[in-house]
Amino acid sequence: MSGTPVRSMARSPFVLVVGVVLTWFIAAFLVWPNVNILMATFFPDGSFSGRAAEKLFSSQRAMKALGNSFLLAVALSITVNLVGVFIVLVTHYFRIRGSRILFLGYASTFIYGGIVLAAGYKFIYGDKGIVTSLLVKVFPGLDPGWFSGFFAVLVVMTFATTTNHMLFVANALKGIDYQTVEAARNLGASTWTILRRIVLPMLKPTLFAVTILSFLTGLGALSAPQVLGGRDFQTITPMILTFTNSPTSRDLAALLAVILGVATILMLAVMSRLEKGGTYFSVSKVSSALQKQQITNPVANVVVHTLAYLLFAVYTLPVLLIVLYSFADGAAIQTGQLSLNSLTLENYARVLTQQSGLRPFVVSVVYSALAALIAVGGLLFVARLLQKYRNWVSTAFEYLLHIPWILPSALLALGLIISYDHPNPLVGGAVLTGTTVILLIAFVTVKIPFTLRMLKASFASVNSSLEEAAAIMGAKTLYVFRRILLPLVLPAAAAITALNFNSLLDDYDTAIFLAHPLVQPLGLVIKANTDGAEGVEGVANTFVYTVLLMVITGITMYLVYGRSGRKGLGKKRLRAAPPPAAVPGPALGMMSDDDAAKTAAPVR
Amino acid sequence: MRKFHTLAAAAVAVALLAGCGGGGTSPAAPADSSPAAAGGSGETLVVYTNSNGEGRGDWLSAKAAEAGFKIEIVGAGGADATNKLIAEKNNPIADIAFGLNNMYFSQIKAEGVLEPYEPAWAGDVDKELADGEAYWPLVKQAILLGYNSDKFSKDAAPRDWTDLWTKDEFKARYERVTGLGTATAQLVFAGILSRYRDDSGDLGISDEGWKQVEQYFQNGSPAVAKTDLFARIASGEVDMGQMPSSIIADREKSFNVNVETVIPSVGVPLAVEQIALVKGTKKKDEAQKFIDWFGSSDVQGEFAQKFNSMPVNKTAQAKANPDVVNFFADLKQQDIDWEFVQENMGAWVEKIELEYMT
Structure with a gap:
């Protein structure tokens, strides 16, 4: 697996073709524009000055905010894993009553996020929130502003960012060979030992990948600290955004972004090192599908059930309130005074009867779908090669592909503009600004690091002996890729595509600089209708757009999961032997559990 | 297998995109290049503004259409619009910018993005409120x-x-x-x-x-x-x-x-919102006509009436909300x-x- 010499790698025509395309893409769209914008930023008149570093390091506020961002990143890497693994086990590993309902509740983070999510939590736990008013009645001494600062931000962001666990860790869990679990149990291992020694180690590549994502989310935290951080817990991102927008301070923004980027890359290096050398797939000759486990200790069973349903309430309450508030008027939303008879359809009528109508929705759906498919489709080959060949060339490529994580998207966009506003040989002498292609390029680019990480993690859990067997029987590289590897990583690839699609739908930072004037995506329309200075209706519009986006992203998740689930089931019947019913249980319970497991069932 | 075809199609699209870049005008990648062509559809004017919220954008597009102008409004916050105009100066996409205040416009002008133009209504406004050359005042x-x-x-x-x-x-x-x-x-x-x-x-x-x-x-x-x-x-x-x-x-x-x-x-x-012609526009005549129309006392008056604004155009003030006009009449402006x-x-x-x- 490891340490393939570069020379042998270069012998495969498949590698060469992918390599050439990749080199061109990286040079043209990752390196060149960003080198340009960084040069323009740090060497404005051709000479470097240490001004930015000097200013930043002497600023107490910048240092504190930077420290807060790092604190949040580290804390989130731990808490998101704890909560994420718990909800994955509850919905996919243990036999819990009503796990389908629980799954739907936990899955609410698939479809919304950002400032509205933070606002949703504030409606519940903020100083005028529902839970706070209840608590104050029980404990009169309680400070109504208890839910603020680091603690509040950490709680909200933890529950808001378990999406990757629900999708990818759950998916990896389903790939675990049940026979190893059974064998361990026959040898007398307890539930806890099995979990710790067998199940969790198999999930490592995926856990490493989602940990990096949690770290990155913490570093880039924006809306939760703004809404809930208060005076004492502000992060660095708002400052980066302000400085990006001011041409004379852009060097500070770039420096801050580079600091965060380097931290992310370090994290990536640490995780890659930890991941190295492990075997993350089953080595048994005939593997069988995972069965749900009964928690045998009655006390533990009750505790886990209670926790699971408490978390369910935590996850679903904000969504319900957001939907409810989207029917209220802007003043009621902001003062927190909601009366049922003031709910009307006015907000929806106003948003949907604008002159632009549904056009921005269509534009965004087309752009996001194209970008999501291109990113995943292209990187499938790349991730496979990077995972298979480990040498200095592939490592260099891998790190280069993470460039979009280093710079804020506004700087990426400005880099593309200044690099391609004149005929450029890198793209065959074309001018890209003012075309519809440039935004697509930017959308694909910003999604590369995430896509690559998750795809690589999912290739890591593929048993290489399958591929070797096919190769021995004379299958060509592409045939092996198409018939053996692709079906195995397809559930993960579909999930990545859906997440990429969802996250691009309301993009503003990139689109504002690159969108074609006649083909404006949704993000710009949302911004125009929701900006703080744009009137009372702005806040109400924010909620309406959030609910509309929830509908679109909900449909996306259903299409991806509903479809791949049905297919997965079909293939399982065709290919794999039906798993022996090792755990006796009521037939009805089995059925519904199987239904729950349908979501992205792997074909093995 | 259908999913594989989707993915294969995506992979093909990557290749097509590459080809598209190489060929410049090659008719590949149907979904991206068809409506492209750098705003070349007829005489549609591209207007950058930060003053499009609360229905102002829709109102202006409709009024402009009545007057025979085809415009496409691109909304962005003041800072974003300024950065966008400056970043695009080598290959401008906008024909006109309006709504940004004097501070933003003087920054834009310093970067050489604006084309000097004296609108037909220049005599109706106080030249002190702008630079008297490239950008012209609309609303106070x-x-x-x-x-x-x-x-x-x-x-x-x-x-x-x-x-x-x-x-x-x-x-x-x-x-x-x-x-x-x-x-x-x-x-x-x-x-x-x-x-x-x-x-x-x-x-x-x-x-x-x-x-x-x-x-x-x-x-x-x-x-x-x-x-x-x-x-x-x-x-x-x-x-x-x-x-x-x-x-x-x-x-x-x-x-x-x-x-x-x-x-x-x-x-x-006082913040004074301005209008200006973008240097390098390919629709200069049409853009100048639009500026003449939009800043005219009739249109500014209607705009003021509808959105409670204070027009700079002296004739337009007659149509504006009298409370607003009185407020500004008594107002001492900071020097x-x-x-x-x-x-x-x-x-x-x-x-x-x-x-x-x-």
Whole structure:
């Protein structure tokens, strides 16, 4: 697996073709524009000055905010894993009553996020929130502003960012060979030992990948600290955004972004090192599908059930309130005074009867779908090669592909503009600004690091002996890729595509600089209708757009999961032997559990 | 297998995209290149503005269509629109920009993005409000300190911004900004810092001036994201804060509060929204016609009537809301050296963000 010499790698025509395309893409769209914008930023008149570093390091506020961002990143890497693994086990590993309902509740983070999510939590736990008013009645001494600062931000962001666990860790869990679990149990291992020694180690590549994502989310935290951080817990991102927008301070923004980027890359290096050398797939000759486990200790069973349903309430309450508030008027939303008879359809009528109508929705759906498919489709080959060949060339490529994580998207966009506003040989002498292609390029680019990480993690859990067997029987590289590897990583690839699609739908930072004037995506329309200075209706519009986006992203998740689930089931019947019913249980319970497991069932 | 075909199609699209880049005008990748062609569809004017919210964009597009103009409005915040115009200067996409204030436009002009043009209505406006060459004034906006008049009588209310942090009764009762990205916040600071101009001081401002800024941030209640100042006044969290004149009447109604404004003895800063022609536009004649039309007293009058704004065009003022016109007639404008402000604003924002915001 490891340490393939570069020379042998270069012998495969498949590698060469992918390599050439990749080199061109990286040079043209990752390196060149960003080198340009960084040069323009740090060497404005051709000479470097240490001004930015000097200013930043002497600023107490910048240092504190930077420290807060790092604190949040580290804390989130731990808490998101704890909560994420718990909800994955509850919905996919243990036999819990009503796990389908629980799954739907936990899955609410698939479809919304950002400032509205933070606002949703504030409606519940903020100083005028529902839970706070209840608590104050029980404990009169309680400070109504208890839910603020680091603690509040950490709680909200933890529950808001378990999406990757629900999708990818759950998916990896389903790939675990049940026979190893059974064998361990026959040898007398307890539930806890099995979990710790067998199940969790198999999930490592995926856990490493989602940990990096949690770290990155913490570093880039924006809306939760703004809404809930208060005076004492502000992060660095708002400052980066302000400085990006001011041409004379852009060097500070770039420096801050580079600091965060380097931290992310370090994290990536640490995780890659930890991941190295492990075997993350089953080595048994005939593997069988995972069965749900009964928690045998009655006390533990009750505790886990209670926790699971408490978390369910935590996850679903904000969504319900957001939907409810989207029917209220802007003043009621902001003062927190909601009366049922003031709910009307006015907000929806106003948003949907604008002159632009549904056009921005269509534009965004087309752009996001194209970008999501291109990113995943292209990187499938790349991730496979990077995972298979480990040498200095592939490592260099891998790190280069993470460039979009280093710079804020506004700087990426400005880099593309200044690099391609004149005929450029890198793209065959074309001018890209003012075309519809440039935004697509930017959308694909910003999604590369995430896509690559998750795809690589999912290739890591593929048993290489399958591929070797096919190769021995004379299958060509592409045939092996198409018939053996692709079906195995397809559930993960579909999930990545859906997440990429969802996250691009309301993009503003990139689109504002690159969108074609006649083909404006949704993000710009949302911004125009929701900006703080744009009137009372702005806040109400924010909620309406959030609910509309929830509908679109909900449909996306259903299409991806509903479809791949049905297919997965079909293939399982065709290919794999039906798993022996090792755990006796009521037939009805089995059925519904199987239904729950349908979501992205792997074909093995 | 169908999924595989989708993925294969995506892979093909990558290749096509590459081909598209190489061939320049190759007809590949149907979904991306068909409506492209750099805004080449007829004589559609591309208009950049930050003044498209609250239905203004839709209203303008409809009115323009009646007058025979085909326009496409691209909305963006003042800073975003400015950065976009400057970034695109080698290959401009916009034909016209309007709505940005004099501070933004002088920055844009300094980058060589604007084409000088004297509109037909140049005689109807006060040339002092613009540069008299490349950008021309449309709408006046006063940047005010407003307070809850149910809580404070006129005598008990602050008389100037500096009262907020020097008098104990206002401390922690006023909202202070948490970022200087918005035009309104920058204008408030232009108004405060201009009073302490000292060429030997840091960034042209005396130590005393910087102390005011420090006090402003130490004693104010930080603004809350996605919660309007008027909402906070309504719930009693704070009693006063910065507000542009045009929004007051509307928000008083929505949040059911009463607000009065403070006119300091030095006067209040005015933001003047402008219009300009973008250098390098391929539709110069049409764009000039549009500027002549949009700034004319008829259109400006209707706009003022509809959106409660204060037109600069003297003839248009007859159509504007009389309350608004009277308010501005009595208003003392603060004398601000805009050239000095424009030169230093970037550095001021940076210093304040780094050193004074807590």
